[in-house]
Amino acid sequence: QVQLVESGGTLVQPGGSLRLSCAASGFTTDYYAIGWFRQAPGKEREGVSCVSKRYGHTNYADSVKGRFTISRNNANNTVFLQMTSLKPEDTAVYYCATHYTGGGCSLRSLQYDFWGQGTQVTVSS
Numbered sequence: 001q002v003q004l005v006e007s008g009g010t011l012v013q014p015g016g017s018l019r020l021s022c023a024a025s026g027f028t029t030d031y032y033a034i035g036w037f038r039q040a041p042g043k044e045r046e047g048v049s050c051v052s053k054r055y056g057h058t059n060y061a062d063s064v065k066g067r068f069t070i071s072r073n074n075a076n077n078t079v080f081l082q083m084t085s086l087k088p089e090d091t092a093v094y095y096c097a098t099h100y101t102g103g104g105c106s107l108r109s110l111q112y113d114f115w116g117q118g119t120q121v122t123v124s125s
């Protein structure tokens with residue numbers, strides 16, 4: 001059974017930085033990707049970034065390019081989302097999710113099969 005557990009969400013001031021973690025377990029193959037999504041109240045879920053485990057291909061939403069960096073530690077199946085220059089509009093519940101892939105990764109939530117429970121990020125002074 002695939003399981004994903006997010007951590008690291010908290011309250012941070014505008015301009016600050018934060019690192020989220022996604023601990024993944026239960027995979028029987030390396031051909032999968034981990035994606036980060038976020039959902040603010042009253043808004044649709046948005047794909048933020050993703051990375052494929054086997055090849056390290058990455059993808060970013062335009063809204064976070066240059067500010068967020070996704071990375072992976074294959075030794076312990078953990079994916080990180082380093083967020084810098086945070087803005088109030090980054091406030092949301094952040095989820096990690098996974099889909100099987102032979103190469104790259106998607107930012108479309110419908111392609112993802114398993115989801116974590118989410119972690120709250122609040123950017124406010």
